[in-house]
Amino acid sequence: KTLETASWIGIRCPLQRSVKRRGATKLRAAEGTRAGAGRKKSMAAAAARKSVCVTGAGGFVASWLVKLLLSKGHYTVRGTVRDPGNAKNAHLKALEGAGERLELLSADLLNYDSIASAVAGCEGVFHVASPVPSGRSTNPEEEVIAPAVTGTLNVLKACYEAKVKRVVMVSSIAAVFNNPNWPKGKVFDEDSWSDEDLCRKGEVSKPMPLHLLNLILPRRLFSSV
Numbered sequence: 001k002t003l004e005t006a007s008w009i010g011i012r013c014p015l016q017r018s019v020k021r022r023g024a025t026k027l028r029a030a031e032g033t034r035a036g037a038g039r040k041k042s043m044a045a046a047a048a049r050k051s052v053c054v055t056g057a058g059g060f061v062a063s064w065l066v067k068l069l070l071s072k073g074h075y076t077v078r079g080t081v082r083d084p085g086n087a088k089n090a091h092l093k094a095l096e097g098a099g100e101r102l103e104l105l106s107a108d109l110l111n112y113d114s115i116a117s118a119v120a121g122c123e124g125v126f127h128v129a130s131p132v133p134s135g136r137s138t139n140p141e142e143e144v145i146a147p148a149v150t151g152t153l154n155v156l157k158a159c160y161e162a163k164v165k166r167v168v169m170v171s172s173i174a175a176v177f178n179n180p181n182w183p184k185g186k187v188f189d190e191d192s193w194s195d196e197d198l199c200r201k202g203e204v205s206k207p208m209p210l211h212l213l214n215l216i217l218p219r220r221l222f223s224s225v
């Protein structure tokens, strides 16, 4: 009571100081224990977090996916981009949680080793990267279709080798809707594939029929595995 009064009127007696010191020492010890426990907890949380890989992380669809995965808090996200230093990928580093849980790796779909390193140790892989030309390609077979198909094969092989539990591939309406044999009015599902020959002959709806193969072939490949 005396101590309380003394401290209230602003007098600091030796007893009060020693009580305070003991209190402070105890407080520091308690804080140390709490901080240690907090560190252990966050290390345990980091160890419990699953790693997932998103290919083509800087692209339109993949960026939203990375944001969603980071927002869940329980994933460590490995995003592949062709050039991690490119300013067009800067938005990824600014995402909430990116500092602690996003790793950007350099990988090209046509380089198997780079894909294999990116998916190693991941529980799940979202394959989103694909050449998506903004205009007409002069050589779509080589520039668009080959990377899409070979890239998908590389991703699937690397995931198989790394025993990845689940692979998700982004699809597109273009993969299913140019199918003249599909009953009119029936809802499109995975039993329908856009007709490859019609796409090659350019007899499908615009634009860029050959580019549709970029969307159809890898998906058909994926669904057959």
Ligand SMILES: NC(=O)c1ccc[n+]([C@@H]2O[C@H](COP(=O)([O-])OP(=O)(O)OC[C@H]3O[C@@H](n4cnc5c(N)ncnc54)[C@H](OP(=O)(O)O)[C@@H]3O)[C@@H](O)[C@H]2O)c1
Binding pocket: 056, 057, 058, 059, 060, 061, 062, 081, 082, 083, 107, 108, 109, 110, 128, 129, 130, 131, 132, 147, 151, 170, 171, 172, 173, 215
């Ligand atoms: N956008 C849509 O509304 C929509 C709708 C349905 C389906 N999809 C499908 O979703 C996928 C992504 O579309 P998006 O609109 O997000 O396209 P996007 O913004 O152009 O993203 C594609 C990504 O693929 C990467 N990529 C291209 N070639 C690559 C290669 N050889 N190696 C490694 N990465 C490569 C690009 O990375 P770089 O930055 O390194 O070039 C780019 O970040 C496509 O398959 C598309 O068909 C999109």
